[in-house]
Amino acid sequence: MFDTRPNREAEVILVGRSNVGKSTLMRELTGHSFDTGGSPGVTRSPNHYDWAPEDFVITDLPGFGFMSGVHEERREEIKTNIVQYIEEYADNVLVAVLVVDGKSVIDIIDRHSGPDEIPYDVEMFHFLRELEIPTVVAVNKMDKVDDRDERLNELCDRLGILPPWKQWQETIAPITAKNGQISSLNEAVREHLHEQNRDDLFKFF
Template sequence: MFEDRPDREEVVLVGRSNVGKSTIMRALTGHSKITTGRKPGVTRSPNHFDWVAEKFMFTDLPGFGFMSGVEKQRREQIKTDVVRYIEDNADDILAGVLVVDGKAAVDIIDRHSGPDEVPHDVELFEFLWDLDIPTIVAVNKMDKVDDRDDRLDALCDRLGLYPPWQQWRETIAPISAKRGDIGALDEALGATFTDQKRDDLLKFVS
């Protein structure tokens, strides 16, 4: 179980391992010392980034799903801890950002869909919505995607959102974090903060 959470409102980043959550965290905060790595599972406990004068933070939660070299029991424990963290702190979570790999997400979801299986990404998206946490899907690595609109429409379809994706701009945010292109995520977070009458937080996404 994750310990020592600062007493602040937050935006949480969740998603599979190796989809670029820590890179997005660096782009959002401008903080270059956040650890990223080629090896999945670099983030093993919540990585909080806060500001001394603010009661607000971004939190990068550990990645879940398959991780090379990490046994199944440990992977399941990480997922359980992530879910419990979100449940326990839902009242202080201003937004949940589900990060997916734009090129691979639809294929991964399809591969893990079946009569007895709900893909992790779909499950987490629905879980955040069920907790009434405003949810944004940051579709990362879009610079590697050729069929952009088709791919985003297919992702919407898998998440239970009616295509075209363009009508979900406050929910679907296509980005390329490694290139510093996170404007769509900034806009979606800004709209969420405005909806919550938290214009004091807009400085963090502008």
Template sequence: NFEIIFSGRSNVGKSSIMKELTGKNIKIGKRPGVTLKPTHIRYSDLLLTDLPGFGFMSGVKDRKQDIVKDQIVRYIEKNADRINVAVLVIDGASFLEIVQRWEERNEIPIDIEMFELFQELGFDIILAVNKADKIKSDELDATLDQICDKLNMLPPWRQWLDTVAPISAKKGDLKALKSLVRQRLHNEKRDDLF
């Protein structure tokens, strides 16, 4: 079994990405934060897992955000043995602003916390920087540099082409992500899938 988990804040485009990857539909544009349980998609002999979105949840109490986080962490730790790849999806157009907001409150942004947890658990991480279409093209490199910096990957971001995939699910441009997933599957002789 080969499991790929997808994690990220609500509304970053996780469902859109998984749909674009597999052709299978899952609840795009649902009310953020409603699903607490991981959702699975079988794709050939791969298991793709959509973890509940964390962070921004309209009309949802803070307490529930903690429950979501606990659920995610519990799932990840329980299944760590069979999880091969972790895709952390961020919204490239709002990530830096959100991180700054958390840092001003002296809190560790949840995306960064997750990234570090994935590292601790030894997962092979892919950072999918979605909504690249919303970033001005002449600001893309600088934005990606700053994003990498926040995640302790020394810029320039192009040093991290094995990890960082700028994409736009909306435009159907998932080339960079597909190529990194394929790279991971190559060892499994499953790289014909994407």
């Protein structure tokens, strides 16, 4: 299921829990609709979108974490597959976009924080950074958030980076994908592409 990757050198990946809006964001970035069901966990294998003349692919990885109606073993298997995929292609990934739901992310992180538990979102953020993959946290559904700055500062705190969030504009990108409001994400991604001398890919962001 995870061996469908087109033979492309450069890659940008979207990763995150189920139902945070990754597929909607993928549609905004590519102009191409992917099969997204109303229920979580519809994307079970990666969606790749590549442009024929370009040595570049955007990949929407399956959602991880709790999915109603999906057995825990299956959830763990999906998560393992995602981790293995990222490890295998880490050298090719120019930027990872970790998509979170701005409205619920703090509650979810806090609910899963215990002495033996690292919440998936926090764990994924540090995993990507350990692999030295430039990472942007796309904080989606911000149209539903009232206390915007406060919420983004709290997210920085949970991720282990010092608030205020505004000093992390290449890392924290508030967006509302379904309204097409993703300019802060595009700017953050371009920043990382530029650092890797890939301004040629700006046209996609």
